[in-house]
Amino acid sequence: MQKIHQVEKIEHTLELDEKLSHQQKGWNVQRVCGILILIVVVLTALGLFGNGLLSKRQLANGGTALRYDRFLRYEKETTITWQLSRRDEIEILIPMRYLDAFKIEKIIPESYESRIVNGNVSYTFTVAGAGETAIYFYLNPQKAGSVADTWRVNDQAFEITHFIYP
Amino acid sequence: MELFLRGVAVYLFLLALFRILGKRSLAETTTFDFVLLLIVGEATQQALLGNDFSVTNALVLITVLMGIDMVFVKLKGRYKKLDRLLEGTPLILVDHGKPLKGRMSQARVDTEDIMEAARLAHGLERMEQIKYAVLERDGQISIIPLPE
Numbered sequence A: 001m002q003k004i005h006q007v008e009k010i011e012h013t014l015e016l017d018e019k020l021s022h023q024q025k026g027w028n029v030q031r032v033c034g035i036l037i038l039i040v041v042v043l044t045a046l047g048l049f050g051n052g053l054l055s056k057r058q059l060a061n062g063g064t065a066l067r068y069d070r071f072l073r074y075e076k077e078t079t080i081t082w083q084l085s086r087r088d089e090i091e092i093l094i095p096m097r098y099l100d101a102f103k104i105e106k107i108i109p110e111s112y113e114s115r116i117v118n119g120n121v122s123y124t125f126t127v128a129g130a131g132e133t134a135i136y137f138y139l140n141p142q143k144a145g146s147v148a149d150t151w152r153v154n155d156q157a158f159e160i161t162h163f164i165y166p
Numbered sequence B: 001m002e003l004f005l006r007g008v009a010v011y012l013f014l015l016a017l018f019r020i021l022g023k024r025s026l027a028e029t030t031t032f033d034f035v036l037l038l039i040v041g042e043a044t045q046q047a048l049l050g051n052d053f054s055v056t057n058a059l060v061l062i063t064v065l066m067g068i069d070m071v072f073v074k075l076k077g078r079y080k081k082l083d084r085l086l087e088g089t090p091l092i093l094v095d096h097g098k099p100l101k102g103r104m105s106q107a108r109v110d111t112e113d114i115m116e117a118a119r120l121a122h123g124l125e126r127m128e129q130i131k132y133a134v135l136e137r138d139g140q141i142s143i144i145p146l147p148e
Helices: A020-046 B002-021 B021-025 B029-047 B055-077 B080-087 B099-105 B111-122
Strands: A055-061 A064-069 A070-074 A078-084 A089-095 A102-108 A112-117 A121-124 A133-141 A144-155 A158-164 B089-097 B130-136 B141-145
Touching: A020 B002, A020 B099, A055 A158, A064 A144, A070 B141, A078 A089, A089 A133, B002 B029, B002 B055, B029 B055, B055 B080, B089 B099, B111 B130, B111 B141
Parallel strands: A070 A158
Antiparallel strands: A055 A064, A064 A078, A078 A133, A089 A121, A089 A144, A102 A133, A112 A121, A144 A158, B089 B130, B130 B141
16 A cells, blocks of 8 residues: 655755645645546546446337437437337327527438428328338437427327437 | 637646646656657647638737746846745755655655766766755756765
8 A cells, every 4th residue: 555645845945936735735636626526537538528428318108119319519410219109100209499590411211301380390200011110210410408399199208318428 | 819728828837737737747848748748749739720820810820929938038037036936945855964754755866866866967877976856946866966
């Protein structure tokens, strides 16, 4: 174990202003900040700034599952994934207010019909055949800050909240 | 406006970070530290420029960074406290051949660092030949030898 030494006070003949009390304050701040840096590193690994345990959100309701990231970064593309059980038609309503903060880069599958309904953008997908359907929205955040809004999928409401880092 | 804010944010963040990391960490730059600094530079560049790679953007950004630096230099000249806060103060590490272990451990300097500075600056061979060793504000160790 490292031996702890006291900080020595000395008399000297040099023309310099040591300000030992200031130095000691600085060392204390450095120690605290060092711990904070380590905490930030750990939280980053856990996904506080996106892509990790703290950021991943999964919601499921009546055969519809949603996956998205809670923490996003400005102009860093993100994916919102919907998984739905067998239906003939899927309608997804996104509030225009929500889209103020995002640019839609791409939607997969691309064969959809879109229109504007009561302040929402509606995307309608026609499904043929059996099986589960997945729909991906690739979004690019355009504003920093908090964004919370409700998407509706075939009349089921899903509250989506993000924090977009600058 | 956004460019200005980016410049200010990155400038202040780097200023705080390097102050927190301590002056010795820069003074003792190893080859790997140098590589790390290059990576920091690369990451910073992305944050500063964003997706705008125009010459205008680069020139405005350089002007903003230089401007902020100029303001800080002026402020440091005017306010001694701010100068001490941002640049730190010198610290005596050896007093008449006696290494001040408490100070050295806080400043993360070891005897080897001091002897290296003593050899390089004055060709000294032993600790007893040093009157004062001072960790300067820029992270360098200056050596004042004892008279022969």
